[in-house]
Amino acid sequence: MSTLRVTVEHLTIHDHPNADALELAQVGLYRAVVAKGAFRTGDVALYIPEQAVLPQELVAELGLTGKLAGSAANRVKAIRLRGELSQGIVCRPRALDGTDLARAAEEGTDFGAQLGIVKWVPPVPVSMSGEVEPAPELLPWIDIEHLKRYPEVFAEGEPVAVTEKVHGTACCLTYSASSGRVQVTSKGLGAQRLALVEDPGNLYWRAVRAHGVAEVAAELAAELGAARIGVFGEVYGDGVQDLGYGADSRRGEPAYAAFDVAVEVGGRVRWLAPQELATAVEGRLPLVPTLFTGPYDARRVMELADGRETVSGRAVHLREGVVVRPLGERYSPVVGGRAVAKVVSGAYLTRKGGTEYE
Structure with a gap:
């Protein structure tokens, strides 16, 4: 949100x-x-x-x-x-x-x-909730602003990557290299510096264990010399939100797609740039689909936000939208933080019976 x-x-x-x-x-x-x-x-x-x-x-x-x-x-x-x-x-x-x-x-x-x-704060289903504990060392996810509200975030022609926005729930994992501790949380709980106590019935922990996210985080920490690694991915499938992409998290393991990695080195936290992210997790974790890489064109981005999804490979339903990032990570004075923005499709916003669990 x-x-x-x-x-x-x-x-x-x-x-x-x-x-x-x-x-x-x-x-x-x-x-x-x-x-x-x-x-x-x-x-x-x-x-x-x-x-x-x-x-x-x-x-x-x-x-x-x-x-x-x-x-x-x-x-x-x-x-x-x-x-x-x-x-x-x-x-x-x-x-x-x-x-x-x-x-x-x-x-x-x-x-x-x-x-x-x-x-508005959406309701939280039982499968996404659980016992929590204080976690001041978490690397939390950030709010992404809408490009329609802040159209000056990107300059025309700036090299960007446009990825598909997956309709699921954000799973935020922090790995601390010194202790080997793994903490898992949702976007909403992470903003409160709260982590979910490990529970085999919890959706986020199920996804982390099924896809080996903690192991990948540990490998990245060693390779990048990081004190902490944050791996952020979307957990999705039928039973998570109303758009399931043909995956069923109720009878099988939840589907998962990574969309960002944060790295702390020398007390400084940075985000992996799109191409660096792809190289770092290739063959290790599923990634959200990249729809376009090249010069920023506002009209083209708006067009990409609509249409059918590419996550399932079968275009089973509409697309939620897109997320835009510069190929070189940078600060944006327009939003007062990281240069990243989203566009949500009109068809998604006006669909009937939609869910927005966070």
């Missing part, structure tokens, strides 16, 4: 091709359906992104009672309105009356807490 920030943004307004009374307000590369005439290009307004949970008072004020997602009808979710994908809500709530919105946009002020807007 990406971080949740509720900010004021500059708008670009486009015609809605299928509705005379509606328009499209563009924020970054996102577009949200708005009433015709409500905004003009150059205006500033609050942008509430997907996965935001709104207080009922704000839902009512915006005229969205009964129109949002979730059991309480208060969660922002991508939808199609008259055939156009609408991602997020563009508005000017009364609570911001008197606020200098232009200045707030310039300063990037986050109004989430003031408005009582929080990030």
Whole structure:
């Protein structure tokens, strides 16, 4: 998941091709359906992104009672309105009356807490939960921002790798060379510096044991002279999420695909660049599919996010999206961290009966 920030943004307004009374307000590369005439290009307004949970008072004020997602009808979710994908809500709530919105946009002020807007936390199935223990030495996974929200992360023509985003649950393993200790966690628990106590019934531990992830981490630590190694992979299959890729984790071992490795050497943590990662784990662990390597082209990346998945080799269902990384690992001032971004397909966002366990 990406971080949740509720900010004021500059708008670009486009015609809605299928509705005379509606328009499209563009924020970054996102577009949200708005009433015709409500905004003009150059205006500033609050942008509430997907996965935001709104207080009922704000839902009512915006005229969205009964129109949002979730059991309480208060969660922002991508939808199609008259055939156009609408991602997020563009508005000017009364609570911001008197606020200098232009200045707030310039300063990037986050109004989430003031408005009582929080990030949606998906439920956790029993197979993904378990007893936990403190793990301050974990190498946790990071939030990946959406390229549509931050289109300046990559420069046109910059060498990048585009990999398929697999719909599963992130398994984060940390191996400490000095002690040989292996700690396994999920993305959500890892962010809290909590590890899952080993349990043969736990999904993450089942995947780690089935694919020898800990052994690979130990080998990499020795080869790279690392004090700690973090191996990050997606655990997937039927019984994990609604997109199973033809694998069944309920009757067999969970499917697994590595997507990143972090290495600590001399007290400094770095991420393996895409080609270095491929070389390091080739023949040792399955990897998420690489769809493209070459000069960055925003339009091509958006096109790659859609279509059918390539994980199963049989294109059994739609693609969740893609993840973009530079071929040379670097810092991005745009997101204030590692230069990496994702694009999620519209078909995935608007599918019926989807699950989003973390």
